[in-house]
Amino acid sequence: MYQKLFIPGPTHVRQKILDAQAEPMIGHRSKAYADLQAEVTPKLQKLLYTEQPVFLFTNSGTGVMEGSIRQAVRPGKKALVTVCGAFSDRWHKIAVANGVPADRVDVPWGQAITPALVMAALEQGDYDAVTVTYNETSTGVLNPLKEIAAAVREKYPDILILVDAVSAMAGAKVEFDAWDLDVVLSSSQKCFALPPGLAVAAVSERALKRAEAVPNRGYYFDFLNFLKYYKRNQTPATPAISLIRALNVQMDDILAEGLEARWARHQQMAELVHAWVRKYWDFFADPNYLSPTVTAVKNTRGISVVELNKALAERGAVISNGYGKLKEQSFRIAHMGDLTPDDIRWLLDQISDILGLA
Numbered sequence: 001m002y003q004k005l006f007i008p009g010p011t012h013v014r015q016k017i018l019d020a021q022a023e024p025m026i027g028h029r030s031k032a033y034a035d036l037q038a039e040v041t042p043k044l045q046k047l048l049y050t051e052q053p054v055f056l057f058t059n060s061g062t063g064v065m066e067g068s069i070r071q072a073v074r075p076g077k078k079a080l081v082t083v084c085g086a087f088s089d090r091w092h093k094i095a096v097a098n099g100v101p102a103d104r105v106d107v108p109w110g111q112a113i114t115p116a117l118v119m120a121a122l123e124q125g126d127y128d129a130v131t132v133t134y135n136e137t138s139t140g141v142l143n144p145l146k147e148i149a150a151a152v153r154e155k156y157p158d159i160l161i162l163v164d165a166v167s168a169m170a171g172a173k174v175e176f177d178a179w180d181l182d183v184v185l186s187s188s189q190k191c192f193a194l195p196p197g198l199a200v201a202a203v204s205e206r207a208l209k210r211a212e213a214v215p216n217r218g219y220y221f222d223f224l225n226f227l228k229y230y231k232r233n234q235t236p237a238t239p240a241i242s243l244i245r246a247l248n249v250q251m252d253d254i255l256a257e258g259l260e261a262r263w264a265r266h267q268q269m270a271e272l273v274h275a276w277v278r279k280y281w282d283f284f285a286d287p288n289y290l291s292p293t294v295t296a297v298k299n300t301r302g303i304s305v306v307e308l309n310k311a312l313a314e315r316g317a318v319i320s321n322g323y324g325k326l327k328e329q330s331f332r333i334a335h336m337g338d339l340t341p342d343d344i345r346w347l348l349d350q351i352s353d354i355l356g357l358a
């Protein structure tokens with residue numbers, strides 16, 4: 001039986017989007033491909049409220065995390081990595097693996113990174129970049145990105161702000177230009193509600209300028225090379241053409257829904273889950289920073305998450321266990337992408353029914 005995905009990626013993909021991938025193949029150096037990229041790019045710029053370049057990468061989001069951190073830090077400088085869960089910690093692992101010197105500022109899982117914390121850490125000096133995970137998917141925390149960026153910008157005009165928006169982009173507003181960010185990246189399989197395999201990133205003029213001063217930019221993600229090809233509506237290597245077609249169709253639907261309406265729908269789905277959590281459980285995250293796209297529920301009733309998912313599977317749905325060390329201590333319900341408030345109501349009714357909550 002087919003199960004509808006209420007997990008934080010991959011998310012439910014509509015049949016129309018699956019079908020959009022089934023067109024005959026074209027060459028990636030053909031005019032037809034350049035036309036496709038030229039068509040989809042302005043739609044992504046609208047989504048991100050930006051006039052700066054938005055690149056398409058054929059890989060999952062993690063690849064762009066790696067590519068962006070190594071191109072953001074000049075020799076002799078460091079990155080500051082803010083850590084509040086598993087995905088924000090990944091930035092640090094990536095920095096270490098790439099030989100990029102990085103300091104970290106940690107808060108306990110479930111807490112948010114605040115502007116004050118970031119500013120205090122930046123006092124140590126010698127930073128070229130700071131990483132922020134907008135939506136920490138492992139804990140269900142939406143970090144105050146706009147406020148963090150404003151604080152950093154006011155004092156440090158040259159520090160690059162690298163944002164993992166993998167589980168936020170297309171589900172929550174990110175104003176790339178107005179917030180003055182430098183790299184904001186995402187993957188296709190979360191709020192975009194596409195199959196996995198494609199990543200999208202807005203890259204600022206400032207980040208491109210910085211890349212010029214970094215000798216070891218790497219090869220596959222070299223932003224300067226990307227820019228060169230971007231100018232002729234291409235990518236340096238063969239892109240996932242089928243996925244880009246699906247993205248093009250999906251972007252039309254996203255823009256037709258209306259961006260404000262899309263953010264509001266995500267918020268509405270989140271609030272349905274929040275009300276249910278308040279009634280029967282507790283939040284894993286600080287309730288002041290709840291994510292609009294995924295909720296981590298503290299397993300205060302000591303249920304078996306594995307058994308719950310087995311029962312849900314029979315009814316045609318799947319949710320997520322807690323991330324890593326939180327496997328049985330929490331479970332996560334994603335409310336992102338093309339799910340609807342009715343889907344969420346149905347899911348919550350199923351869980352309540354299975355567990356006998358009343």
Ligand SMILES: *Cc1c(COP(=O)(O)O)cnc(C)c1O
Binds near residue numbers: 061133166
């Ligand atoms: C899913 C996720 C990632 C990993 O993305 P991939 O596309 O699997 O590489 C990174 N960060 C966050 C916040 C995520 O939710």
